[in-house]
Amino acid sequence: MNADSQSSVPALDRVNQWVRTSTMLKIIVVGILVLVLLVPTSMVQSLITEREQTRTDAVKEVSDKWGNAQIIAGPVLSVPFTVIEKDEKGRTTTRTDYAHALPDDLQITGSIQPEQRNRGIYSVMLYNTRLTVRATLKRPLAERLGIDERALQWDKAIISLGVTDMKGIKDTIRMQVNGKSLVVEPGIPTNDVLRSGVSALLPADATDIRFTCDLNLNGSTELSFQPFGKQTTVALTSPWATPSFSGAYLPDERDVKADGFRASWKVLQYNRNFAQQGVGPFMDAVTANGQPQLATDNTAFGVKLLLPVDEYQKTTRSAKYAIMFILITFSAFFFVEILNRQRIHPIQYLLVGFAICLFYVLLLAISEHLTFNLAYLICSVVVLALISFYVRYVFQNARLTGLFTAVLALLYGFFYSLLQLEDYSLLLGSVGLLLILGTIMYLTRNVNWYKAYEG
Template identity: 65%
Template sequence: MTPPPYQPESFFDRVNAWLRTSTMIKLAVVGVLVLILLIPTFMLENLIREREATRTEAIREVSEKWGGTQTVSGPILSVPYLIHTKGVDGKEETSTAYAHVLPDNLAITGTLQPEQRNRGLFQVMLYNTRLTIKGSIPRPSPERLGIAPADMQWDKAFVSLGVTDMKGIKDQVDLRVDGKALAVEPGIPTTDVLESGVSARVPIADSITFDCALNINGSSDLYFMPFGKQTTVSLTSPWTTPSFVGASLPDGRTMTNKGFTANWKVLQYNRNYPQQGVGAFLSRQIGNNPDNRESVAANTSFGVRLLLPVDEYQKTMRSAKYGVMFIIITFTAFFFVEILNKQRIHPIQYLLVGFAVCLFYLLLLAISEHITFNIAYGISAAVTLAMISSYVRYVFKNGRLTILFSSVLALLYGFFFSLLQLEDYALLLGSLGLALILGIIMYLTRNVNWYRAYEGA
């Protein structure tokens, strides 16, 4: 039989053969696929932020009706005084300003009762607190403040107590000065020091002693202002996962599975503002605009935040940030199966496995909104592993390689789960893990001739 006539290999045949057998070209293709998979990865991160924003909006809506983050300030004593100036026509004009004095000592004790509410899928952390506030306030010194004693309007003096969100006040505010109950009214005659709260007219002696009972609702955070020469706060609560926030940490705290007790002690030397002043003496001007001011005292507040045991969005976002690394490691394993087993894998097969890896993070986000994060992670990892293992069984056509590859993926999911749990040691553990992976790759490929990697395939 006469053999068919020889036909020279076409240019396109040579190019196609070169593309199929070139290691560098395959690496470049894999790199392009990784870049393509960055798109769904970034989309997943945006979806997580969107769901977190939805939860924040749900918290805001519930807080608006219950009471927002509360800051308790004072009480402080304010006395109006007259200011005499001359107008453009030379006539004397009189206006009113206020002298303010902060407490000598301020002692606050109370209980914090947490309450969880659900808005759709989202949990909102609320609380009710009952506070007892005691202390004493001295009579302001006109001479020290540069005010003529005759200009002081002692008969119009008042005591004010700052409460950030007035909607949270649940009962009549019981304020006593020198043992006598005062008629407490909403609002403060001047916003020099406090933006919102309650106030009461008070007779002035050399000094006054006060005690106040306050019952308020709030959301998530409760803060106190250290307005006393010595401010002490003692707070107890059955909540087991508090976070102590603000400018001062508790001097003593006890946390058990039944709740916490925390005690603060803050001195006037721990803050940078005086005990008495005139006008907005706790604010400072910013720039050249006199109306643009910021509170000097705002950065001295301290208190407690009631943390939810698990923030699933924060952990899911941290998981998604490892997504690119997970895809690269998975593709690297695919690539070395090609090299070591002479088993070509098409770029489309790389891409399908990459999409399955991305699907893990979407499953994790969706499931963690309904159950605990750790269980959601396990379910998502199991579903993804089952999907990829079933697929690569037909790609590799080798049971041993399928088991090995699936085991590597399972170890990777376990490794990244460990990184999420060990937040403080995540960098150390991650660096050691990557060093181990690189060492294993170098060992397995030590005898590979990369110039002839695909020969015999």
């Protein structure tokens, strides 16, 4: 062997020795492995989103056939009148507009009977509601609206009630005005105020109108109401124990118990931004992009019938902590190397990282069939057993294996606590990370990082 070859061997040995013992290089490698594991963690989150969308599609399929979320609006008194206009050339054109009046007093009472159905493995929250609508209305004042009284066609006046999804109507809708039954027809001749619903011709001699209507209606997830009265009161009861009161107004009184809930609302005309009477689409409000929308679009209020547990929401929140879990686990591996003078190969880091990612896939799959809490417990035990079995052969030390398993168990418990304590998750997470950092700093306070791998 020549002199150049002999001199290159020690140099190569020194490079190999540096690679094996360089603390900075190992930190870089561990950092790269964490970045590599971002790929499977993002794939897990995409899988959760995909399964949630599948659930949403299943719910929509059932709801479309039963009845979607319902919004009840009205009643509205609408009177047609003729408008005669002349153009610049003196040609006369006529069109029909409507004058509208909303109720003075609107009272809605009823009950909601929930019905939970399944589409495959997915639960769909449906309901049937029986409502009684009572209202008092007065004829629109032609003078106030700038209309010639003689132009109003009282023989064609209609009274209408808004129902967003007509598929949900179960029985014949019965309307009465001043004790007289009306012939109710589907659809509304004008969409100035209501987009869909039912209507009936009003008796021509009706002045002060006392309106009553009974509704038997199917819907899903949510039931809402529009505050069309000068004073709108709504009172609901249901045996469902997990309601969420939604929309623009919270109930004035509510009583939620294990056997159901009672809730009542009172909304005044001063609480919303549209008048009691008007001409044409008088509730239109122009949005920023110039597109008109009804001013009532943001005033509905009511109740949602929530399922007790949304496993996808909790699994999504759990998966957001995956990269932090991997980082803490890899840090524990790294400090075992430093403190125990034992080298762990990057492939062994990677296999443990994949096991952690598999936890979230198992959690998603099992929580679709069991409760989230039970699924979390099962997955934690399974993945802990898998990792503990593996690191027993990596560490070749029963005490270190037990300590490492205890650390992982504490981590799973810690992140489970973060999921349960939504309001205090930031505080608990910050304190937990501070304790972890303090522990690491204490355990490594005497480590010479320049000679960490040297005996």
